[in-house]
Amino acid sequence: MLTYILRRLALALSVILATLVSAFLLFFAGPSDPAQAMCPETRCNATRLAAITTSLGLDKPLTVQFYEYFKGLFVGRDFVYAGDTVHCGAPCLGFSFVTRRSVNEELFTRFPNTIVLALMAAVVFVTVGVTLGVIAAVRRGSATDRGLVGSSQVLGSIPYYVLALLVALYPVILWNVLPQYSAFSAGVGPYFMGMLAPALILGLVTSASYVRYTRNSMIETLSMDYIRTARSKGINERTVLYKHGFRAAMSPIATILGLDIAALLTGTLITEQIFGVDGIGRRGLAALKSFDLPVIMGTVLIGAVVVVVMNLVVDIAYSFIDPRVRLS
Numbered sequence: 354m355l356t357y358i359l360r361r362l363a364l365a366l367s368v369i370l371a372t373l374v375s376a377f378l379l380f381f382a383g384p385s386d387p388a389q390a391m392c393p394e395t396r397c398n399a400t401r402l403a404a405i406t407t408s409l410g411l412d413k414p415l416t417v418q419f420y421e422y423f424k425g426l427f428v429g430r431d432f433v434y435a436g437d438t439v440h441c442g443a444p445c446l447g448f449s450f451v452t453r454r455s456v457n458e459e460l461f462t463r464f465p466n467t468i469v470l471a472l473m474a475a476v477v478f479v480t481v482g483v484t485l486g487v488i489a490a491v492r493r494g495s496a497t498d499r500g501l502v503g504s505s506q507v508l509g510s511i512p513y514y515v516l517a518l519l520v521a522l523y524p525v526i527l528w529n530v531l532p533q534y535s536a537f538s539a540g541v542g543p544y545f546m547g548m549l550a551p552a553l554i555l556g557l558v559t560s561a562s563y564v565r566y567t568r569n570s571m572i573e574t575l576s577m578d579y580i581r582t583a584r585s586k587g588i589n590e591r592t593v594l595y596k597h598g599f600r601a602a603m604s605p606i607a608t609i610l611g612l613d614i615a616a617l618l619t620g621t622l623i624t625e626q627i628f629g630v631d632g633i634g635r636r637g638l639a640a641l642k643s644f645d646l647p648v649i650m651g652t653v654l655i656g657a658v659v660v661v662v663m664n665l666v667v668d669i670a671y672s673f674i675d676p677r678v679r680l681s
Contacts (some may be wrong), residue, residue, distance in 0.1 A: 372657040447647030456651040467632035471617035477556025482563025490571030509561035611667035619656035
C-alpha cells in the first residue's frame with residue numbers, strides 16, 4: 354500500500370510539474386504581450402509599456418522568469434509596483450496585472466464558494482442519480498425502468514446553460530421561489546439558501562448521467578456468479594442487492610464521482626456566471642476577458658492540483674469500496 358501511494362504521489366507531482374511548465378510557456382512565451390493588460394488606454398505608449406514590462410520582470414529571460422515563479426511557490430516572492438515592494442507569501446501564484454492584488458487573495462478567497470457549491474451539487478446528484486439508478490436496475494425492463502432512463506436522457510440532452518438560465522430567471526428572479534445568491538457576510542442562512550438554486554440545477558442535470566451509470570453497473574454486477582450463488586443459498590434479496598451487489602457496483606461510480614467533483618472544484622463557469630456566485634470559475638472567466646495572465650495561470654494550476662489529488666483519492670479508495678480490488 355505504501356509503495357503504491359508513493360508511486361502515485363511521484364506520478365501526481367510529475368503531472369503537476371508538466372502542467373506548470375506547459376501553462377507558463379503557453380501564457381508567457383506566446384506572441385502576446387502580458388504587460389498590455391495593465392494599460393487602461395486603448396493604446397499604451399512605448400515608454401509606459403517598457404516601464405510596466407520592467408516592473409513586472411517580463412524583460413528577463415524566460416528561464417529566469419520561470420525560476421522565480423517556481424521558487425515563489427515554495428518560498429514566496431517580492432514584487433515592485435510603482436516603486437513599492439510587495440511580498441507574496443508561499444505558495445505565491447503571482448500578482449494580478451489588473452487588480453494589483455495577490456493571485457492567492459484573488460482565488461483562495463473565492464475558492465470556498467466554489468467548494469460549497471460543488472459539495473451541495475454532489476449531494477444532490479449522488480443521492481438522486483444513484484437512488485434512481487438502483488431502482489431502474491432492480492426493475493429492469495419495467496415501465497419504471499424505461500421512464501427513469503428516458504427522463505434522464507431527455508434531461509441530459511438539453512443544453513445545461515438553457516436550464517440554468519430558466520431556473521435563474523423564473524424560480525429565482527420572477528417568482529422568488531428560490532432566493533438569490535448572497536455573500537457569506539450576509540449571514541450563514543441567506544448564504545446557503547442562495548446556493549440552493551445553483552446547486553439544485555447543477556446536481557439534477559449531473560444526476561442524469563449517474564442514473565444510467567448506476568443502472569448499467571448494477572445490472573452487470575447482479576448478473577455475476579457470486580450474486581447467483583448468494584441467491585441460491587437463500588440469502589435475503591435485500592441483503593444480496595445492497596450488501597453484495599451495490600458495494601461492488603459503486604467502484605466505477607466512485608471513479609466518475611471523483612472526476613466530477615474535481616471538475617466542479619476547478620470552477621463551475623456557467624453556473625457561477627449565471628447565478629452570480631463569486632467563485633473561482635467566475636473569477637477565472639473575468640481574467641480571460643481582461644487578459645490577466647497570472648490569475649489565469651493560477652486557476653489552471655489550482656485545477657491541475659485538484660484533479661490530480663482527486664484521482665489519487667479515488668485510486669486509494671478503490672480497495673475499500675470493492676474488496677475484489679487490491680493495490681499492488
